[in-house]
Amino acid sequence: MSLIKETDYGTPASRSQETVTLTVDGFDVTVPAGTSVMRASMEAGIQIPKLCATDMVDAFGSCRLCLVEIEGRRGTPASCTTPVEEGMVVRTQTGRLKDLRRGVMELYISDHPLDCLTCAANGDCELQDMAGAVGLRDVRYGYEGAGHVTARQNGEDNPRYMPKDETNPYFTYDPSKCIVCSRCVRACEEVQGTFALTIEGRGFDSRVSPGMSETFLASECVSCGACVQACPTATLQEKSVIEIGQPEHSVVTTCAYCGVGCSFKAEMRGDELVRMVPYKDGKANAGHSCVKGRFAYGYANHRDRILNPMIRETIDQPWREVSWDEALGFAASRLRGIQEAHGKEAIGVITSSRCTNEETYLVQKLTRAVFGNNNTDTCARVCHSPTGYGLGQTFGTSAGTQDFESVEQADVVVVIGANPTDGHPVFGSRLKKRLRQGARLIVIDPRRIDLVKSPHIAAAHHLALRPGTNVAVVTALAHVIVTEGLHDETFIRERCDWEEFQDYAEFVADPAHSPEAVEALTGVPAAEMRAAARLYAQGGNGAIYYGLGVTEHSQGSTTVIGIANLAMMTGNIGRPGVGVNPLRGQNNVQGSCDMGSFPHELPGYRHVKNADVRAIYEAAWGVDISPEPGLRIPNMLDAAVDGSFRGLYVQGEDILQSDPDTKHVSAGLAAMDCVIVHDLFLNETANYAHVFLPGSTFLEKDGTFTNAERRINRVRKVMAPRNGYADWEVTQLLANAMGANWNYTHPREIMAEIAATTPSFANVTYKLLEEMGSVQWPCNDASPEGAPVMHVDRFVRGRGRFIRTDYVATDERAGPRFPLLLTTGRILSQYNVGAQTRRTDNVVWHSEDVLEINAHDAELRGVKEGDWVKLASRSGETSLRAQITDRVSPGVVYTTFHHPGTQANVITTDYSDWATNCPEYKVTAVQVSRSNGPTDWQEEYERLSARSRRIEAAE
Amino acid sequence: MSPDKLAYMANQIATFFRHAPREEAVSSIAEHISNFWEPRMRSQFFDLLAREKERFDPLVQDAGQQVRPIAEA
Ligand code: SF4
C-alpha cells in the first residue's frame, strides 16, 4: 500500500468530441478541443509549474508561474488559460521562462513565513514544490518589507497581519500563509456552489474572506472542505493533519452516510486515520464531498462506543460484559427457546441500510435459512418502501433510472419532497452547478428549501403545497399535460400500454383534477401549477428527483406511481438527462432493498410465493423456504404486543428512535423475550435489549454499498475492527451458534453467492469492482459493464404501465384541537437519528432539534424566537425550542429528528402508506403552545435511558 | 393488531383500487393482501371478516374469498 497520488492536470477535462494535435517540447500530443495547453502537456507527461490552477476548478490565470512560449506568438502566455490549437508548437522550459518563474517565486516567498519544517503541510505543499521546481535558490528582497507574515513588524503592529481563524471544528485558516491564488474561492463557487468565500481588497492588500469578514463558523460556509482540498498551501488545513502529521498510505473506500455514496481516499498513518479526501475517480462524487463524509468520522473512536458483548436477563438489570461465546450462546438459546415454545414464526430480524450488501444478505439469510421464516424487514420500510411498490408496478423494478451524472444533461429539474443540499449534499452541488448553467428548476415542497433561492439560483416555480396533498398536485400536473395535449404520444405508443394511458388520460382529464379545482385543497395557485406542468412537459429533458416528502405519506405509493406516470407521458425516460430518481436516505438503502430485506421478497425483488425463485435458494442453502410473506416492522411490533412475536435481532438500526409512534414501538419491544441489538453504541432501542453485540464501523470491514444510482461501490477495511469482528462475521457467529454451518472467510465469497443467485447481480465480482472501480446494476450478460440508464429500449416489465392515482385525503387532518400540520426533515450536518454525527464536532452546527414555525402562527400563540414550546399530537407530546421563519407557510410547522432528547416520533402517528405500511411521517396534526422546558415524558425517558444503560463493573 | 387498525389497513387498500372495474378491484385487493400480509394478519383478517364484516369496505368483503388461505403448518 502506498499513498494514492491523483494527477492534477491543472484544468478540467474538455468534453469536446473533436481532437487537436500539438507538440509540447517536441512531443506530439492529441487532446480534445478546448483543452488548455497546461493540461495537454500534463497528458504528454510534462508538468508545467503552476500555483493558481488545479483541475477541480476553471483556470483563473493569476499567478503567472505557468508561462510558456508558443511559436509564432509574442510574449509568454499563461498555459492554464490558453486553449490548444491545431499544430501549436509549445515550449515549456527556456532560459527566459526559467528567469521569469524564479522571479515570480521569489516574490511569493518574500511574503511567506519560512517555517516549513514545522508547517503542517510540510511534504504536501505546492508552494514548496514549486520553489523546488523552478530552482529558487535565494530571495533578494529580504523579509523587512511590508508583509502579511508577522503580527509585529519593525517594532510596530502590522496592520496587514491577520490571526488564525480556528472556529471551524475541522480546519484552520491561517492568513499569513495565503498566496491569494483564489483556488479556495473558486472551489466554493464552482464545486460546492455555496459562494461563502470572497477575495477582499485589491493587489497586495487582497485577502481571502469568509462572507463579509466573518469567521468561517459564522459565515455561510457549510464545511464541505472543497476549499481545504483546493488550497496549495497550509493556509486552509485539516486540524487532523496538524495534530497527526502527513499520511503515508491510503485506501479507496465509500462514505457510510448518505445515499450519494461518495468515494474517498482514507489517508492513513499506520492504523490511524489522518483524513478523508474525496476521490476524483469516484463516479458518484467526482472528487467532491460534504462535511459528514469528509470530516465526521470521529464517532469511530468516541468513548460511548461499546467494544465488548453484553447481556442481561431482563431489561431492568444493568448490562454485564461477557465473552463473545457467552453472549452468542445466550442469544442462540433464547431464540431457540422462543421458537420451541411459540413456533418458528415467533422471531425475526431487521437488516440495516447502513451495513454492507454482504452483511444485509447474511441477516436475511439468517431468518430465512436458520430461523425458517420470512420475518425480515429493514428501515427502508420507513423511508422508501413506496418507491419499491410504485416503481415496481409502473416500470418493473425498484430503482432510480439514472446515474447522478445525468443531471448534467437535464434542462428542467423537478425536486419533489426532497432537500438535496441538506440530505444529499454532493448531488445537491452537482444539481446547483447545472442550474447555474441555465437548467430550470421546479420545487414541490411545503417548505422553502435552500434550493428555491440561493446564490445564483432561483427556482422557476415553487409549489408550496399543503402537507399531504402530493397526489392531488401530481395528478393536477398530469391533468394540464393531458388536456393541453403536451404529452408525447409517440413515446407512449411505442413504449407503454396505450389503452392504459387512455384510461389514465380520461381519469386525469376530469375537471375535478384541474389545478383550479384543487387549488383550495393544495394551497398551490392554479396558474403556478399550470406553468410548472408546461415547463416540465416542454422544457427539454425533464428529470424528477424525489425524496421522503413523497414516500412518507399514507398515499406514498400512489404519489410514486403518479410521478412515474408523469415521466412516461412526457417521454422523459430511457436516456441521459431525464428519468425518475428516488434520493435515498441512508447509504445502503438501495442495497438493503436489493438484498432481500423485505419480508415478501428474496434478493432481486422476487416474491417468496414463486416456487422457482425459492428453488434457487433452497438448492443454494439446503433448506426449505417458507412461501408465506413475513412480518413487516409495524406488524412485528403489533404481533409482539399480541404475544406471538418474541425475539428480534436488529443489526445497525435504531427503530425506537427512527420509527413512528415511539410509544407503540417501546411497548412492542418491551413485550419481547429476546431483543438483540448489534450496533456501535447503546442506541435507544438497546434500552429494551437483552443482548448487545458490538458492531464495527465502515472503516473496519470489507464489503460493498449500493448508492441511490444503483452503483455498487467497494468498502475497504483500513483498520482492524476495534470490537474484534466485522459485522458479517458476527452474524455468521450467531447463525453458527444456532446450528448453521456457515464458513465465509471473506465478503467476496458472500458476493459470489449473491451473484450466483440474483440475475441482476450475475456478473458482479470483487475482481470486476477492482477493475472498474464501481458498476451500476443490472450487471449481467446483457449489460456486462452495468447500466447507467435504465429502461433504454424497453421497460424492465416490458411496457410501461399507467395506473390511476386517486387523491384520498389522509385521515390525519388539522382540526380544532390540532390545527397545525407538522412535517419533518433533516439537515446537512446531522445524519438521520444522529447516532454517529451527534458524536462528532458536527454538533457545533446543530446541537438540538428546533421547531420551525411561521411568524403568524407564532404570534397567535405568543411564541418568540428561542422559546420552549410544547408540541402535541393525538399520539403524544414533546418540547423543543421554536425558530420563527418564513420558510414554512402559516399552518405548517417543521422539525428534524436527529436528537433523542426531542423524540419527535413521540408525536408522529401510526398512519401509514396503504400499500407498504411506510409510516406517515410527513403529516401530523399538532398543536403548539408555550412551555417551560422538557415535558414529563422527556424527563422520564431520560431517566429510563440512563437506567437501562448501566453497565455493571467487571469483577 | 387491533381490529380497528386491521380493518383500516384493508379499507385503505380498497380505496386505491376502487377506480378499477369491480372484478379487477376485488382481485387486486385480494392479491395485495395475499402478497403482503403475513399469515397471522390474514388469519385475524378472516376472523374479523367472519365476525364483523360490516367493518370492511364492500370491495374488501368480496375480496375475502380470494385471499390466500392459511396453510396448515
Ligand atoms: S468548506 Fe466548503 S462551503 Fe466552506 S468555504 Fe470551503 S468550499 Fe466553501
Ligand code: SF4
Ligand atoms: S487560502 Fe489557499 S487556496 Fe485560498 S487563496 Fe489562499 S493559498 Fe489560495
Ligand code: SF4
Ligand atoms: S454524506 Fe453523502 S454527500 Fe456527504 S460525503 Fe457522504 S455520501 Fe457524500
Ligand code: FES
Ligand atoms: S497556474 Fe496559470 S497563471 Fe497560475
